[in-house]
Amino acid sequence: MNSQLSRPTITFHFLRYFTMKRWIGRWLIGVSVIHSILCLVVFSKVFQSIFLNGLFDAVGHDPSIGVAVWCVLFGAVLFICGLAISSLEKELSNSMLPKSLGWSLFALSVAGVVLMPASGFWLAFPPAIAILVRKPSVLPAMET
16 A cells, blocks of 8 residues: 555545634735835835924825825735734634635735736635635533
């Protein structure tokens, strides 16, 4: 008999690993950090002008400043969501993440990819799909 695992078995173990481990929150945190760093690099001149001219009402009516600020703010919101999901993954079973979270993340990803195909929105599909395909686990009855 061949001692090596067959391709379907390897695929099964790979999928099982990624549906059982706590990785979704960490993934979103990683994406948010990379996103924020790219925003700061791409819009570095805009942020320099913001800090030189003052923070209060820095956006004003300038759309380029607004884009830069929203870019960084979206990274911060994604980071916060990643922290919350990571906490939920730790406290609850991975399979207990609400499907509504998966559908919301999936819908956001679709909208982002349709509007900006050459973007990082593609990176939100793996966690969204992972939340949606997980089967709910049966929790043991709590003892009184």
